[in-house]
Amino acid sequence: MLVEAGLAVQFVFGLTILVRAIQKGSISRYPLFYSYLIYYLAAGAVDECIYVWAPAHYPTFFWIKFLTLVMAEFALLLEIGDHLFAQYPALRQLARMMTVGIALVFCLAYILPPLLERRPSEVAIFDLVKRSALTKGVIFLGLGVTARHFRIGVGRSIMGIAAGLICFLGINMANFALAQSLGRIQYGAVFSAVGIFSHTLMLLVWAVSLWRIDPALATGSPNPPLSGGPLMSELGKYNRELDRLLRR
């Protein structure tokens, strides 16, 4: 009953976000985010139909949907980084590289190694979810620290998208870790309830923050370009001068 009610609330929130986006014409501003949301709602609906009419196929479909969403969240973080630094092209590029760099390093050193071990698939999936959630958290913290370091104002909409996603990831990571540790018998019911809660909270945060969409900012730097040559030669000059001064 709780699960059904939670799913119904999620659908209401999700559809509200989509209807508002269509009304405001803002779908093209956050294409990856709305693709993620549409996939989430559509796959959720199909998921429920399979659960009712073909329950034998439900677990397979559920995990395919779930793992696709886990991967899509990396793309969502790229979009969040792009919007955080939309007005600063060099910083935007830096944020993209930072996102890709952290994701690659964590994938190779942290996410993939346990997946290559011979273990039951359930344990592997739990590990994948936990570790990828932590990786996304680190990426988000990197983006947040960079935005703060450069004193960049963050719009309400993109802040809401990021906050909703990270709230979900944080709760989900703890939930999967506890489920893996305590087992299905002890934690099964709580696992399901917390899972529904984390998704509902994410959609609620998104619905509230996207009720009013921030006005679109012009891309490109709002500051006049500094004197000097192209960016890379200027950065190189900074590094060379610093080395020369400090390496005495």
Add this chain to the structure above:
Amino acid sequence: MIAAIVYSILGLLLLVGVAVFIRSSRQRPEELEERRELDGSVWDTEGLSVAERIFDPRDYCWLRDHAGFPRLAESLRRSRQRMALEWLGAVRRSFDDLLKASESPDTDAAGSPVNWNLLRQALRFHFVVGYAYFVVRFFGPYHSLVPSCRWMRPETSGRFGHERLGPAHSSRLF
């Protein structure tokens, strides 16, 4: 069970991170214009010559060893330390301003993709400035920053004795 506790704490930290992010993003950036104007001149000829004087220990050594004013020399060292920290802060802000104000090209001068190079240059710069800040803050402005030579050994302990200081330095100070 330990892993579950660790991941739960990390999940909680993520939520705290979100709260901090929301709180900090509500504060509108207040630029310190006066400070920014100073930052702009860090890399011009005058700014570089000031930086060279800040990190140059010869005045300090002359005052301490040649003129025989060790307490005055110590006061000069502390003052230079503050200036060095200010200068490093200004250098970092100047670098950040450059990144904020720049349009990002697709390729650099050599025609290679600029993405990773940009990340490398930015990380390298912040690493060097952070390291220099640490050394100046804890060991003073006259320590060598390169570990391979004279690391953790005061350059002032006899290396800049009377024989290394020419008369030009005394006239420069007074």
